[in-house]
Amino acid sequence: MPVLPGAEPYHHQAGDTGVLFCHGFTGSPQSLRPWAERLAAHGLTVSLPLLPGHGTRWEDLAVTGWQDWYAEVDRELLALRRQCREVFVAGLSMGGTLALRLAARHGEGVAGVMVVNPANRVHSPLAPVLPVVKHLVRAVPGIADDIAKPGRRELGYARMPLTAVDSLRRFFRLVDSELPMVTQPLLLMTSRQDHTVPTADSARVLSRVSSTDVTRRVLEQSYHVATLDFDADLIVDESLAFVGRSAPAVGKEGTGTGG
Template identity: 70%
Template sequence: MPVLPGAEPYRHEGGEVGVLLCHGFTGSPQSLRPWAEFLAERGLTVSLPLLPGHGTRWQDMQVTNWQDWYAEVDRELRSLVARCRHVFVFGLSMGGALALRLAARHGDAIKGITLVNPANKVHGLAAHALPVVRHLVPTTRGVANDIAKEGATELGYDRVPLHAAYALRQFLRVVDADLPQVTQPLLLLHSPQDHVVPPADSARVLSRVSSTDVREILLEQSYHVATLDHDAGRIFEESYAFIGRLAPSAVEKGSTAGG
């Protein structure tokens, strides 16, 4: 199936600081494209892949699993590590969970991670029924487009494939078990008003990681897809400052080259 217009992956060759951005469940690179372009304009090397089964139609996602999604970001990370002196991983929602697993698995190869409304658990009573219900009902209503800003739209599926939802549930359990292995500096931004991922998920992440350099920021004006919402600019600026603090000389070189 052809990729939906706007859902294409994005890459930019810049300086010696590389940033991998991971989009969310049933979403696409479109939700992080402004963030990626912001970083690219400042001379950074940027990779924003399209996860398997995403960005086309929900039927394509039905035949993928979390190992497919993780393998894609793992390949992109390894490519960035081979080319860049410092590598950071950023993620939204399930992309935040992907970032956390990468951090747990790759250790010092990752300089720092930035998470926006990271997912930690599939919530609701229906989650417990997924092992059975997924064989009886193909989809449920979508979770895309939870944005407070008028006129802003997320390019994502309007249905959630239940086989994929079950895979997500399995993946988030794996990630939760890995959290104590996360030691990198962490910037976590989350929305108190989030209709997809509750603030409890961010609290759980913060309580279980082993990182000692941790900063938490509340996004008071935004819903779940905060990267397209009123607080988007703050996310971009805070994440760039986070990189600048941890790799100051490299960012200065990249900014000069980018300017």
């Protein structure tokens, strides 16, 4: 199945500091591409893969699960580690959850974690009965496009297959149990208003990780897809400052420039 225009993966080879970006559930690299491109413009090596089952049609997502999505970013991380001196991981929503698991599983192989509105559970009345309902109902309406900025759109599916949602539910439970293994520096950015992932999920992440170097920023003007919203510049600036603590030239270039 051809990839939708705009949903293509993005890779940029540059310096010896790398960043792996993980997009969200039913979304695509399009939602993170401006963030990734602006970090690449500051001399960072960047990888933004397309997760299996995404970026084509929602029916393709129905035959994948969390093991497929995680395996993709795990492969990308190992590839970046062969190219770079240090690698950071970053993600939006479920992508933030993927990034946190990479940190938990790879330890010193991940230099730091940057997440925007990370998800920690499926917030739906259907969640407890998904193991049964997924056999009766094929799909439900999607969650894309929670953006405050007029004229901005997220390239995501209009429907969510319940088989994949149930796999996501199980993935969230697994990662929640692994969060104490996250010890790396953490930059967590949370929208004040989010109609997809409640701010309670960010609070849960903070309460569970073992990181002692934690920076939290509240995104006052954006909804869930903050990377395409009013606070996109702030996300870039905060990321450059965060990475720049390990790669000073990057931090100096990025601070206050807006990319």
